[in-house]
Amino acid sequence: MVTPRTRGAEPRRAGRGHRRQVLPLELALWVIVAFAVIVGVVQLAASAAHPDMANALVAFTVVLWIWVVAGVLAWWRRPANGTGPLILLGAVALCLGGLGNLQLPLSDVVSALFATSVFAVTVHLLHAFPSGRLRGRLSVGVVIAGYAAATGLDALRVVAPRAGALISVVQPVLGALVMTATAAILTIRLVISDRRHRRILLPLSAYGIVAVLGIVAAPRLLTGTAASMVGVVQLALMAGLPVAFLLGVVAGSFARTTALESLSAWLAVGGPDKPAVERALRASLGDDSLQVVYWSAQSGSFVDADGVAFLPAAPAGGRAHVPVRVDGRLVGAIDYDTRVTDDPLTVRRAGEILAIAIDRERLTAELTLSNEELIQSRRRLMEAAYAERARIARDLHDGLQVQLVLLALEAQSMADVVAEDTPAAAEHLRAGIDEAATELRRLVHNVMPAPLRERGLVAAVEELVDRAEVPALLSADVDESRVSSAAAHTAYFVIAELLTNAVKHAGATALRVSVALREDRLTVIVEDDGVGDARIGVGAGLRGLHDRVAALEGAVEIVSPRGGGTRVGVELPCV
Incomplete structure (x- = not known):
């Protein structure tokens, strides 16, 4: 629906044929x-x-x-x-x-x-x-x-x-x-x-x-x-x-614009390149130290754009803050230097002009904080899940598997002392127990591989590469003391999944695996010479791999041209 304009109400724009209004x-x-x-x-x-x-x-x-x-x-x-x-x-x-x-x-x-x-x-x-x-x-x-x-x-x-x-x-x-x-x-x-x-x-x-x-x-x-x-x-x-x-x-880097001029120009900017409210206010008021903070109803205090709690400075310290409200609702505040801008009314008017934008950035800050809390929660859940898997694997290995081994020894002893016509039944019992123990060891390995649990990430990846069905090379440069357990476990299962996919689905004849630690990021790269054309979403394997990495706020990069092999790079935070 288009609202008709009253004749003569069209605002005049500066440009050719129009005289610029003199302030x-x-x-x-x-x-x-x-x-x-x-x-x-x-x-x-x-x-x-x-x-x-x-x-x-x-x-x-x-x-x-x-x-x-x-x-x-x-x-x-x-x-x-x-x-x-x-x-x-x-x-x-x-x-x-x-x-x-x-x-x-x-x-x-x-x-x-x-x-x-x-x-x-x-x-x-x-x-x-x-x-x-x-x-x-x-x-x-x-x-x-x-x-x-x-x-x-x-x-x-x-x-x-x-x-x-x-x-x-x-x-x-x-x-x-x-x-x-x-x-x-x-x-x-x-x-x-x-x-x-x-x-x-x-x-x-x-x-x-x-x-x-x-x-x-x-x-x-x-x-x-x-x-x-x-x-x-x-x-x-x-x-x-x-x-x-x-x-x-x-x-003093004081801007040559009044609050209304510069802020009106800021409001006229659209798209993702629009400068932040804080920068617009700094340019308008000429205060490079000005800071915009947002009211968080959850914590009952002000927070900055990163969600960190903000405590306003005492007025005696040369700083003051002016609250910003939308429809009577507190949405934020402007913290400024009174030595540069001594008139709070000017700051208040500037805040009123950008109150809606400040409220929008407040919601963004709250979303950022909530997202960070969600990421930390997912990370804690993954840590707890890996710890629980390790406990289950340990209990199965040290408890039930030992009991099965003892039963197998007892069955063998029975076979040695019983009558001539019963050894077949005892042998059958011992074989069944051995088969159950083997299945149990496989289950323990799937829950939590022993090399990863006992010797660390590099040793576990070496075993994966050695057991690969096609020739594979490994290069590793990792200080495992700096790698969190969640990052190590995720990297191991990512490599295991990628090696399986390369052999089973891509028809690869050669593999290359690289594991390195750069600052606080663990980088994993798996390359193969298979058929390529691998994409997230096509199969459940890559989708699950992506979700597992995203849970740690990591990144996945896949380069897989059709017929040109596949290169998968994964970055995981180590903290």
Whole structure:
């Protein structure tokens, strides 16, 4: 049944003849770029009107554009992260602080109000990176103190000029305390971070602290140097700050897609090549350590894709998890790094988009776990069956067979002492007992071959090859101490079945058997020069062989062209 579409309801697709829809974020970023270009052009025009300040205005314009470009790229590459907006905030602070260079009405006042704001924004960036949001009350307090030491005291200097001398003493001291606290907090974070985060945070934090201190201390450190040279050093350090944060965003492998964009693209992918939900979420949220876990009603806990129990980390460890529900039913959770993605709402929304897919993977994980439990159960049953066969064979060999031998000896003794007319009956009795003992030995051998039970796999296979009705060669390279009893017994019965089939059904005139142990897999290969055309399902022998191997989660490969002989390869796990 096809549901009719309402005219005009057909969604527009990007392609030839259609204009691509411009996202609101992209539009806003273009507006920011355009505004920065206008401001830069105005400053360059002012440099022409004031030749004595031309170099300073040009350099300042270049630094401003670097901040804007870095902020736009960081925001465009990682829309859900606050690093890009903070860099642009620094660009605004830098622009306002430099308005005094234009010598316009009130520009000196505005410049005085925001003269050191960019340093407060840099401190904010250092504390907020890489998520773009502040973590912990201590960081919030230090950042607030940074804004107070910069913008607050600058504003107080404008409002109360008489306090200028006191502010000139207090501001450097408070700024030094802010930077000292920032350095201490960042050092603690580096110590407790893992190697990947430390690799990203260390150069960024070190440069940020050194750059801020260097900008403030440059006039004192470069005493006797021309003022223009001091300004160049300060601007160079200032220009490097946004570049460092941008490189930090890029080095963090943060994806350039929003959650809705990347996850919608993921949902559009069909077929077996569709990437896993976990990979889609990692690409969307920019967190390579993100993990999707599934709720198991059987165990009452979360499990990973392999069915292994998962214990969520404590929030203090820098990780958190957001539950995922479908129709109010818990199906899984998303475990993520709060240092990369600090907003749980973003993770929750991403989980809501892929809730159905997560539920599907939960069912897959449960099926995998159930299948593994079934395989282990079948393996235990086979181990128990082989153990029981060994017990029965031992009881028959050591019990009933011994009794029959003793009866045969008694019958022989009776034949020696009875009258002349009864030896025939005694001989007949002894022959019957011998025949029963022979049949019993055959039965014991079929239940559990004595060579396999007493001397091991290689010796038992050697006996099979020696008793073959056609010439056969054997090569064996096996450390039997590493082979489980189930694998050894299965390999023996597989070889016995294949040798019988080759002689009885394939008309083979030569056989080759190879048994080898490679890592944790026992490999058996049986080759013959018979008529070929052997297939699983044609006869009960190969079908039973396949089922026996599959019970141990092994593999069977048959190459049997018609008239070209048969090669059967079997791999069995040894654990």
